[in-house]
Amino acid sequence: LPIKSAGYTLVLAQSSGTTVKMTIISEAGAQTTQTPDAFLTSYQRQMCADPTVKLMITEGINYSITINDTRTGNQYQRKLDRTTCGIVKA
Numbered sequence: 001l002p003i004k005s006a007g008y009t010l011v012l013a014q015s016s017g018t019t020v021k022m023t024i025i026s027e028a029g030a031q032t033t034q035t036p037d038a039f040l041t042s043y044q045r046q047m048c049a050d051p052t053v054k055l056m057i058t059e060g061i062n063y064s065i066t067i068n069d070t071r072t073g074n075q076y077q078r079k080l081d082r083t084t085c086g087i088v089k090a
Contacts (some may be wrong), residue, residue: 008039008067020056036067036076046080048069048085051072057085 003010007030012023024043026032034042047053047063057063063080083090 006034006039006042011046018060018062018088020063022062022063024067025064026067026069028070036069036074040065040078044062044080044084047080048087053087054087055079057082058087058089 002012007027009027010022010024012021012045014021018024026036032039043065047065053063054081065078065080067076069076078084
């Protein structure tokens with residue numbers, strides 16, 4: 001999965017219990033090609049399609065993805081789990 005894409009950069013990923021927290025920032029001075037919400041939707045699709053991420057979610061790991069928009073100071077957040085990724089527990 002890309003660490004830098006569409007004017008956004010993944011700056012931190014940390015694990016806490018069963019949650020992987022990911023922090024993404026919009027690059028200062030860079031023109032983003034997607035709104036934060038559109039980027040999160042696209043990133044969520046990529047994450048949910050990744051076989052390794054799917055396996056981790058199936059095993060009970062959840063992801064919390066936050067975008068800190070450096071231009072506006074706003075925060076945008078998504079949580080990925082079995083439901084949001086459409087994973088049916090076997």
